[in-house]
Amino acid sequence: MKLVELVVASGKGGVGKSTISGSLAALLARKGFKLVAADSDAEEPNLHIVLGIDRWDRIEEYYEGRIAYILQDKCTKCNICAEVCPFGAVEVTDGNYRINEYVCEGCVTCSLACPAKAIRYRFGIVAGHIMFAERTKYGFPLVSGESVPGRPNSGKLVTEVKNRAKAILGSEGVLLLDAAAGIGCQVISSLTGAQFALLVIEPTKASLSDLKRIHKLTKHFMMAPMLVINKYDINPEMIDKIEEYAKEENIPIAGKIPFDESVPNSINMGKLVVEAFPDSPASRELKRIADFIAEEVLSNWRAWYSKYRPKKHEPYIPVIIRPQRG
Amino acid sequence: MSTTRIAIPTEKGGLDDLVYDRLGRAPTFTVVEVDLETGEIKSVEVVKNPGAEAGSGAGAKVAQAIADAKASVYVGPSPGPNAYAALQYLGVKVFTVVGVKVKDAIKDVIKELKS
Numbered sequence: 001m002k003l004v005e006l007v008v009a010s011g012k013g014g015v016g017k018s019t020i021s022g023s024l025a026a027l028l029a030r031k032g033f034k035l036v037a038a039d040s041d042a043e044e045p046n047l048h049i050v051l052g053i054d055r056w057d058r059i060e061e062y063y064e065g066r067i068a069y070i071l072q073d074k075c076t077k078c079n080i081c082a083e084v085c086p087f088g089a090v091e092v093t094d095g096n097y098r099i100n101e102y103v104c105e106g107c108v109t110c111s112l113a114c115p116a117k118a119i120r121y122r123f124g125i126v127a128g129h130i131m132f133a134e135r136t137k138y139g140f141p142l143v144s145g146e147s148v149p150g151r152p153n154s155g156k157l158v159t160e161v162k163n164r165a166k167a168i169l170g171s172e173g174v175l176l177l178d179a180a181a182g183i184g185c186q187v188i189s190s191l192t193g194a195q196f197a198l199l200v201i202e203p204t205k206a207s208l209s210d211l212k213r214i215h216k217l218t219k220h221f222m223m224a225p226m227l228v229i230n231k232y233d234i235n236p237e238m239i240d241k242i243e244e245y246a247k248e249e250n251i252p253i254a255g256k257i258p259f260d261e262s263v264p265n266s267i268n269m270g271k272l273v274v275e276a277f278p279d280s281p282a283s284r285e286l287k288r289i290a291d292f293i294a295e296e297v298l299s300n301w302r303a304w305y306s307k308y309r310p311k312k313h314e315p316y317i318p319v320i321i322r323p324q325r326g
Numbered sequence: 327m328s329t330t331r332i333a334i335p336t337e338k339g340g341l342d343d344l345v346y347d348r349l350g351r352a353p354t355f356t357v358v359e360v361d362l363e364t365g366e367i368k369s370v371e372v373v374k375n376p377g378a379e380a381g382s383g384a385g386a387k388v389a390q391a392i393a394d395a396k397a398s399v400y401v402g403p404s405p406g407p408n409a410y411a412a413l414q415y416l417g418v419k420v421f422t423v424v425g426v427k428v429k430d431a432i433k434d435v436i437k438e439l440k441s
Contacts, residue, residue, distance in 0.1 A: 127381065152381045153382065154382060155351075155381070155384065156380060156382070156384070157381070159348070185382045188406050188407070192347075192350070192403070192406065193347035193403060193424075217407075220406075220407060221404050222404050222422070313422060315407070315410050316410075317410060317414070
C-alpha cells in the first residue's frame with residue numbers, strides 16, 4: 001500500500017486529538033495495518049500517556065541552535081555588542097564582557113557587529129529529546145519528541161521525529177501523527193508530505209474558527225481532509241454550522257463521537273477507552289471511524305485521495321513585509 | 327542560447343534521486359540547467375540545503391538558497407506558506423510534483439514550461 005501519512009489535527013487544543021489518535025492507532029493496528037504512531041507535538045507530548053507508556057526504550061538527545069561567547073583576549077571592550085544585542089544578553093562584570101547563555105538566542109547580530117571579530121559560537125545545544133517505544137501494549141511502535149523549555153518551537157524536531165518514525169516503518173504502512181494545536185511551525189512540519197488530515201472538532205465556536213484555519217493549511221498542502229466531531233451532542237446548535245461548512249468544503253465526516261464519561265474515566269485508568277470500555281458509546285463510534293478509515297480510505301487510498309484533495313492548489317500565503325529596494 | 331535553471335529538493339541529489347517529499351528540510355536540492363528549446367540537460371549541481379538544519383524559518387532559508395543558485399523554476403512538493411511567499415517574491419515559478427525521479431520531473435516541467 002506504500003507509505004500513507006495520516007495527521008490528526010484540530011487547530012484548537014483540548015478537543016481530543018491525542019485520545020482519538022491513540023484509539024484509532026490501536027484499532028487500525030488490530031485490523032492488521034502495519035502502523036507507527038508519532039507524537040508530533042513536541043511542546044506538549046502526551047500520546048504516550050494515552051497509550052500507557054511509562055518507560056521509553058530509547059531516548060536520543062536532539063541538538064539545535066547556537067549560543068555566542070566572547071573571546072576575552074580579542075575583546076576590545078568597545079561595548080558595540082551590548083548595544084546591538086536585541087535580547088540584552090551581553091553582561092559586563094568587572095569590565096569584562098560576557099554573554100548570558102540563558103538569554104542568548106544565537107541570532108548572530110553581535111558577531112556581525114563586533115569590530116574585533118571576538119565572538120564565536122558554541123553549537124550542539126540540547127534543545128530536545130526524541131523518545132522511542134519499540135512496542136506499545138497495542139503492538140505498534142511510538143516515536144515522540146519533547147522540546148526543552150525556552151528552546152525554539154521547533155519544526156525541525158518534529159521533522160526528526162517523523163523521519164525516525166518513517167525509518168521504523170520502512171517503505172510501506174501507515175504513519176499516524178498526533179499533531180500539535182495551532183497552525184505554527186510544528187504543525188506545518190507535521191502536515192508536510194502527508195496525504196490525509198483527520199480534523200477533530202468539538203461543537204463550539206472557537207473550535208470551528210480554529211478548524212477553518214487548520215483546514216486552510218491542509219488545502220495549502222493539498223491534503224485530503226476528513227472530519228471527526230467530538231462530543232457532538234453537547235451543543236446541538238453548532239452541529240448545523242459544522243456540517244454546513246463540511247458540505248461547502250467537501251470534507252467527508254468520518255464520525256461523530258458522543259459525550260461519554262467512559263473517556264475521562266479510561267484516561268484516569270491509563271487505558272484507551274476502546275480497551276477499558278469497549279462497549280461504551282464513544283468506543284463504538286471510534287470503532288466505526290476506524291472501520292471507515294480502513295475500508296473507505298486506506299483500502300484504496302489513491303482513489304480516496306484524488307477524490308477529496310483540493311482540486312487546485314490554494315496557497316496560504318502569509319503577509320510578507322517587502323524589503324525596500326533602493 | 328539561453329538556459330533555465332530548475333531547483334528540485336532531493337536527499338542525496340542528482341538526476342536519479344527521487345524528488346524529496348518536503349522542501350524546507352530536504353537535505354539537498356538539485357539544480358538542473360536545461361535548454362528549453364531542445365530539452366537538453368546542460369548541467370546538474372547538488373546544493374546543500376541550509377534549511378535542513380534550521381529549527382524554524384526553514385522555508386525562507388531554502389527559498390533564498392534557491393534564488394542564490396540562480397534557479398528561476400522550482401519543482402517539488404508544495405512549499406510551506408513562508409517558502410511559497412518567498413519564492414513568489416523572488417520570482418521563482420512553482421510546480422508541484424511528488425514521488426517521481428528528478429529526471430522525470432524535469433521532463434514534465436519542460437513540457438509545462440514550453441506549453
